[in-house]
Protein backbone atom coordinates (compact mmCIF):
# COMPACT_ATOMS: atom_id res chain seq x y z
CA UNK A 341 0.00 0.00 0.00
CA UNK A 342 1.33 3.44 -0.93
CA UNK A 343 0.60 6.35 1.35
CA UNK A 344 -0.83 9.16 -0.82
CA UNK A 345 -0.12 11.78 1.84
CA UNK A 346 3.51 10.69 2.08
CA UNK A 347 3.71 10.97 -1.72
CA UNK A 348 2.33 14.54 -1.63
CA UNK A 349 4.81 15.49 1.09
CA UNK A 350 7.67 13.90 -0.83
CA UNK A 351 6.70 15.98 -3.89
CA UNK A 352 6.71 19.14 -1.75
CA UNK A 353 10.10 18.18 -0.33
CA UNK A 354 11.61 17.70 -3.78
CA UNK A 355 10.14 20.98 -5.05
CA UNK A 356 11.56 22.83 -2.04
CA UNK A 357 14.93 21.21 -2.49
CA UNK A 358 14.92 22.39 -6.10
CA UNK A 359 14.18 25.91 -4.88
CA UNK A 360 10.72 26.10 -6.48
CA UNK A 361 8.35 28.94 -5.70
CA UNK A 362 6.59 28.65 -2.35
CA UNK A 363 3.06 28.66 -3.80
CA UNK A 364 3.79 25.54 -5.87
CA UNK A 365 5.07 23.75 -2.79
CA UNK A 366 2.11 24.92 -0.69
CA UNK A 367 -0.30 23.31 -3.14
CA UNK A 368 1.07 19.91 -2.17
CA UNK A 369 1.62 20.51 1.55
CA UNK A 370 -1.80 22.18 1.78
CA UNK A 371 -3.52 19.28 0.04
CA UNK A 372 -1.76 16.77 2.30
CA UNK A 373 -2.89 18.71 5.38
CA UNK A 374 -6.51 18.86 4.13
CA UNK A 375 -6.61 15.16 3.28
CA UNK A 376 -5.02 14.18 6.59
CA UNK A 377 -8.12 15.56 8.34
CA UNK A 378 -10.63 13.41 6.42
CA UNK A 379 -12.48 10.72 8.36
CA UNK A 380 -11.35 7.17 7.72
CA UNK A 381 -12.41 5.83 4.33
CA UNK A 382 -13.43 9.17 2.85
CA UNK A 383 -10.19 9.60 0.93
CA UNK A 384 -10.67 6.35 -0.98
CA UNK A 385 -14.39 7.02 -1.47
CA UNK A 386 -13.77 10.46 -2.92
CA UNK A 387 -10.94 9.19 -5.10
CA UNK A 388 -13.18 6.60 -6.75
CA UNK A 389 -16.11 9.05 -7.01
CA UNK A 390 -13.83 11.72 -8.51
CA UNK A 391 -14.79 14.29 -5.86
CA UNK A 392 -11.38 14.96 -4.30
CA UNK A 393 -11.23 18.27 -6.16
CA UNK A 394 -14.33 19.51 -4.33
CA UNK A 395 -12.19 19.79 -1.22
CA UNK A 396 -10.60 23.13 -0.55
CA UNK A 397 -6.91 23.13 -1.37
CA UNK A 398 -7.06 20.01 -3.54
CA UNK A 399 -6.53 20.72 -7.25
CA UNK A 400 -6.35 18.77 -10.48
CA UNK A 401 -2.71 17.74 -10.09
CA UNK A 402 -2.84 16.82 -6.42
CA UNK A 403 -6.07 14.83 -6.93
CA UNK A 404 -4.48 12.86 -9.77
CA UNK A 405 -1.45 12.06 -7.59
CA UNK A 406 -3.71 10.74 -4.84
CA UNK A 407 -5.68 8.53 -7.25
CA UNK A 408 -2.49 7.08 -8.73
CA UNK A 409 -1.02 6.54 -5.30
CA UNK A 410 -4.15 4.78 -3.99
CA UNK A 411 -3.96 2.50 -7.04
CA UNK A 412 -0.55 1.46 -5.78
CA UNK A 413 1.46 3.33 -8.42
CA UNK A 414 4.09 5.97 -7.90
CA UNK A 415 2.39 9.19 -9.06
CA UNK A 416 3.70 10.29 -12.48
CA UNK A 417 4.40 13.76 -11.13
CA UNK A 418 6.54 12.31 -8.34
CA UNK A 419 8.34 9.92 -10.67
CA UNK A 420 9.36 12.77 -12.95
CA UNK A 421 10.64 14.79 -10.02
CA UNK A 422 12.59 11.87 -8.56
CA UNK A 423 14.24 11.16 -11.89
CA UNK A 424 15.43 14.75 -12.31
CA UNK A 425 16.22 15.46 -8.66
CA UNK A 426 19.48 13.53 -8.44
CA UNK A 427 22.35 15.48 -6.99
CA UNK A 428 25.61 14.97 -8.84
CA UNK A 429 28.04 15.14 -5.97
CA UNK A 430 31.71 14.40 -6.35
CA UNK A 431 33.13 11.72 -4.09
CA UNK A 432 34.67 14.05 -1.51
CA UNK A 433 31.51 16.14 -1.16
CA UNK A 434 29.37 13.02 -0.84
CA UNK A 435 31.71 11.69 1.86
CA UNK A 436 31.54 14.93 3.84
CA UNK A 437 27.77 15.03 3.51
CA UNK A 438 27.56 11.46 4.78
CA UNK A 439 29.70 12.42 7.78
CA UNK A 440 27.31 15.17 8.91
CA UNK A 441 24.98 13.96 11.65
CA UNK A 442 22.70 16.93 11.86
CA UNK A 443 21.98 20.54 11.06
CA UNK A 444 22.49 23.41 13.51
CA UNK A 445 20.39 26.13 11.85
CA UNK A 446 16.73 25.77 10.82
CA UNK A 447 13.49 27.72 11.19
CA UNK A 448 9.88 26.71 11.75
CA UNK A 449 6.60 28.57 11.30
CA UNK A 450 7.04 29.89 14.85
CA UNK A 451 9.21 32.59 13.21
CA UNK A 452 9.61 33.02 9.45
CA UNK A 453 9.76 29.38 8.35
CA UNK A 454 6.94 27.84 6.34
CA UNK A 455 6.33 24.57 8.19
CA UNK A 456 5.52 23.38 11.71
CA UNK A 457 8.30 22.05 13.94
CA UNK A 458 7.17 18.43 13.64
CA UNK A 459 7.29 18.50 9.83
CA UNK A 460 10.77 19.99 9.86
CA UNK A 461 11.87 17.35 12.35
CA UNK A 462 10.38 14.41 10.44
CA UNK A 463 11.98 15.63 7.21
CA UNK A 464 15.35 15.90 8.98
CA UNK A 465 14.97 12.39 10.37
CA UNK A 466 13.93 11.08 6.94
CA UNK A 467 17.16 12.31 5.32
CA UNK A 468 19.16 10.54 8.00
CA UNK A 469 19.91 13.31 10.49
CA UNK A 470 20.38 12.33 14.12
CA UNK A 471 19.41 15.81 15.24
CA UNK A 472 18.07 19.12 14.08
CA UNK A 473 18.76 22.29 16.02
CA UNK A 474 15.65 24.46 15.93
CA UNK A 475 16.84 28.06 15.64
CA UNK A 476 13.93 30.45 15.26
CA UNK A 477 14.60 34.19 15.32
CA UNK A 478 14.93 36.45 18.35
CA UNK A 479 12.52 39.25 19.47
CA UNK A 480 13.97 42.28 17.70
CA UNK A 481 13.77 40.68 14.28
CA UNK A 482 10.10 41.59 14.05
CA UNK A 483 9.94 41.17 10.24
CA UNK A 484 10.72 37.49 10.82
CA UNK A 485 8.29 37.17 13.78
CA UNK A 486 11.14 36.74 16.24
CA UNK A 487 10.17 34.86 19.40
CA UNK A 488 9.69 36.75 22.67
CA UNK A 489 11.08 35.15 25.82
CA UNK A 490 7.55 33.86 26.56
CA UNK A 491 7.08 32.24 23.15
CA UNK A 492 10.54 30.69 23.22
CA UNK A 493 9.78 29.26 26.66
CA UNK A 494 6.56 27.82 25.23
CA UNK A 495 8.51 26.39 22.27
CA UNK A 496 10.86 24.56 24.64
CA UNK A 497 7.87 22.67 26.07
CA UNK A 498 6.61 21.83 22.58
CA UNK A 499 10.04 20.50 21.61
CA UNK A 500 10.25 18.43 24.80
CA UNK A 501 6.87 16.85 23.98
CA UNK A 502 7.89 16.13 20.39
CA UNK A 503 11.14 14.54 21.54
CA UNK A 504 9.25 12.38 24.03
CA UNK A 505 7.03 11.29 21.12
CA UNK A 506 10.04 10.41 18.93
CA UNK A 507 11.59 8.41 21.76
CA UNK A 508 8.25 6.64 22.25
CA UNK A 509 8.34 5.58 18.61
CA UNK A 510 11.82 4.19 19.12
CA UNK A 511 13.45 6.91 17.01
CA UNK A 512 16.97 7.95 17.98
CA UNK A 513 16.39 11.30 16.27
CA UNK A 514 15.83 14.37 18.41
CA UNK A 515 15.31 18.08 18.10
CA UNK A 516 17.91 20.15 19.90
CA UNK A 517 16.75 23.45 21.28
CA UNK A 518 18.27 26.63 19.95
CA UNK A 519 17.90 30.09 18.57
CA UNK A 520 19.27 32.30 15.82
CA UNK A 521 19.83 35.25 18.07
CA UNK A 522 20.42 38.71 16.67
CA UNK A 523 23.81 40.24 17.38
CA UNK A 524 22.76 43.75 18.38
CA UNK A 525 24.56 46.98 17.52
CA UNK A 526 26.78 46.77 20.60
CA UNK A 527 27.56 43.08 20.13
CA UNK A 528 25.14 41.89 22.81
CA UNK A 529 22.63 39.12 22.13
CA UNK A 530 18.89 39.64 21.69
CA UNK A 531 17.51 37.23 24.32
CA UNK A 532 17.63 36.85 28.09
CA UNK A 533 20.69 35.19 29.63
CA UNK A 534 18.40 32.75 31.46
CA UNK A 535 16.93 31.46 28.20
CA UNK A 536 20.21 31.43 26.27
CA UNK A 537 21.62 29.40 29.13
CA UNK A 538 18.85 26.79 28.78
CA UNK A 539 19.29 26.27 25.03
CA UNK A 540 21.36 23.44 23.57
CA UNK A 541 22.89 25.47 20.73
CA UNK A 542 23.01 29.23 20.10
CA UNK A 543 23.64 30.59 16.62
CA UNK A 544 24.28 34.34 16.61
CA UNK A 545 23.87 36.40 13.44
CA UNK A 546 24.01 40.02 12.36
CA UNK A 547 20.73 41.07 10.74
CA UNK A 548 20.82 44.84 11.31
CA UNK A 549 23.24 47.70 10.59
CA UNK A 550 24.92 45.51 8.02
CA UNK A 551 26.74 48.53 6.66
CA UNK A 552 28.51 49.34 9.92
CA UNK A 553 32.02 50.70 9.50
CA UNK A 554 34.54 47.81 9.51
CA UNK A 555 35.86 48.76 12.97
CA UNK A 556 32.37 48.82 14.44
CA UNK A 557 31.36 45.55 12.80
CA UNK A 558 34.57 43.84 13.92
CA UNK A 559 33.97 44.94 17.51
CA UNK A 560 30.36 43.74 17.34
CA UNK A 561 31.33 40.30 16.12
CA UNK A 562 34.27 39.91 18.49
CA UNK A 563 32.05 40.92 21.44
CA UNK A 564 29.42 38.39 20.38
CA UNK A 565 32.01 35.62 19.98
CA UNK A 566 33.29 36.34 23.48
CA UNK A 567 29.77 35.97 24.89
CA UNK A 568 29.65 32.57 26.61
CA UNK A 569 26.15 31.89 25.27
CA UNK A 570 27.07 32.06 21.59
CA UNK A 571 28.26 28.83 20.00
CA UNK A 572 28.13 29.46 16.24
CA UNK A 573 28.54 32.67 14.24
CA UNK A 574 25.87 32.58 11.51
CA UNK A 575 26.30 33.78 7.87
CA UNK A 576 29.13 36.14 8.84
CA UNK A 577 29.17 38.53 5.88
CA UNK A 578 25.39 38.81 5.40
CA UNK A 579 25.87 38.83 1.64
CA UNK A 580 23.08 37.88 -0.77
CA UNK A 581 24.33 36.74 -4.14
CA UNK A 582 21.13 35.80 -5.95
CA UNK A 583 17.43 35.22 -5.52
CA UNK A 584 14.15 36.98 -4.81
CA UNK A 585 15.53 39.32 -2.17
CA UNK A 586 18.06 40.78 -4.62
CA UNK A 587 21.75 41.02 -3.92
CA UNK A 588 23.57 42.54 -0.97
CA UNK A 589 27.24 43.32 -0.52
CA UNK A 590 29.27 41.67 2.22
CA UNK A 591 29.49 43.45 5.56
CA UNK A 592 33.02 44.68 6.11
CA UNK A 593 35.05 43.55 9.12
CA UNK A 594 38.58 42.46 9.97
CA UNK A 595 38.41 38.70 9.30
CA UNK A 596 41.69 37.98 11.04
CA UNK A 597 40.50 39.51 14.30
CA UNK A 598 37.05 37.94 14.08
CA UNK A 599 38.36 34.46 13.29
CA UNK A 600 41.06 34.77 15.98
CA UNK A 601 38.28 35.52 18.49
CA UNK A 602 36.39 32.44 17.31
CA UNK A 603 39.51 30.30 17.88
CA UNK A 604 40.23 31.91 21.25
CA UNK A 605 36.72 31.13 22.54
CA UNK A 606 36.44 27.83 20.62
CA UNK A 607 33.34 28.95 18.67
CA UNK A 608 32.36 27.75 15.20
CA UNK A 609 32.01 29.75 12.01
CA UNK A 610 28.93 28.74 10.06
CA UNK A 611 29.16 27.65 6.46
CA UNK A 612 25.67 28.69 5.35
CA UNK A 613 24.32 26.49 2.54
CA UNK A 614 21.43 28.65 1.32
CA UNK A 615 21.94 29.21 -2.43
CA UNK A 616 21.42 32.97 -2.10
CA UNK A 617 23.90 33.24 0.77
CA UNK A 618 26.76 30.70 0.41
CA UNK A 619 28.37 32.56 3.26
CA UNK A 620 31.28 32.97 3.99
CA UNK A 621 32.75 33.40 0.53
CA UNK A 622 35.55 30.92 -0.14
CA UNK A 623 38.19 33.62 0.25
CA UNK A 624 37.12 34.11 3.89
CA UNK A 625 36.53 30.43 4.45
CA UNK A 626 40.21 29.85 3.69
CA UNK A 627 41.22 32.60 6.13
CA UNK A 628 39.06 31.03 8.85
CA UNK A 629 40.54 27.60 8.13
CA UNK A 630 44.09 28.92 8.41
CA UNK A 631 43.18 30.71 11.63
CA UNK A 632 42.22 27.33 13.09
CA UNK A 633 38.45 27.83 13.33
CA UNK A 634 35.84 25.16 13.77
CA UNK A 635 32.91 25.20 11.35
CA UNK A 636 29.27 24.24 11.31
CA UNK A 637 27.79 23.40 7.91
CA UNK A 638 24.15 24.47 8.13
CA UNK A 639 21.18 24.85 5.81
CA UNK A 640 19.33 27.74 7.50
CA UNK A 641 16.29 25.86 6.15
CA UNK A 642 12.93 27.63 6.20
CA UNK A 643 11.08 24.61 4.73
CA UNK A 644 11.60 20.83 4.93
CA UNK A 645 13.06 20.36 1.44
CA UNK A 646 15.69 22.99 2.14
CA UNK A 647 17.18 20.67 4.76
CA UNK A 648 18.75 18.89 1.81
CA UNK A 649 20.90 21.88 0.91
CA UNK A 650 23.82 20.78 3.12
CA UNK A 651 25.62 19.55 0.01
CA UNK A 652 26.08 23.20 -1.07
CA UNK A 653 28.07 23.90 2.09
CA UNK A 654 29.95 20.59 1.86
CA UNK A 655 31.08 21.32 -1.70
CA UNK A 656 32.55 24.64 -0.54
CA UNK A 657 34.17 23.16 2.54
CA UNK A 658 35.76 20.44 0.39
CA UNK A 659 36.97 23.02 -2.14
CA UNK A 660 38.69 24.94 0.66
CA UNK A 661 40.18 21.84 2.27
CA UNK A 662 38.22 21.88 5.54
CA UNK A 663 38.93 18.61 7.40
CA UNK A 664 36.05 16.67 8.97
CA UNK A 665 37.40 17.06 12.50
CA UNK A 666 36.91 20.81 12.29
CA UNK A 667 33.19 20.46 11.55
CA UNK A 668 31.07 20.44 14.69
CA UNK A 669 28.04 18.81 13.11
CA UNK A 670 30.04 15.68 12.34
CA UNK A 671 29.78 15.14 16.12
CA UNK A 672 27.11 12.93 17.67
CA UNK A 673 24.53 14.97 19.59
CA UNK A 674 26.09 14.19 22.98
CA UNK A 675 29.52 15.43 21.85
CA UNK A 676 28.03 18.50 20.19
CA UNK A 677 26.29 19.37 23.47
CA UNK A 678 29.48 18.69 25.44
CA UNK A 679 31.20 21.24 23.17
CA UNK A 680 28.51 23.92 23.55
CA UNK A 681 28.56 23.39 27.33
CA UNK A 682 32.25 24.30 27.45
CA UNK A 683 31.22 27.85 26.51
CA UNK A 684 28.84 28.37 29.41
Ligand SMILES: [Zn+2]
Pocket residue numbers: 520545547574575
Ligand atom coordinates in the same frame (compact mmCIF):
# COMPACT_ATOMS: atom_id res chain seq x y z
ZN1 LIG B 1 19.98 34.82 9.64
Ligand SMILES: [Zn+2]
Pocket residue numbers: 445447520640
Ligand atom coordinates in the same frame (compact mmCIF):
# COMPACT_ATOMS: atom_id res chain seq x y z
ZN1 LIG C 1 18.38 31.70 9.80
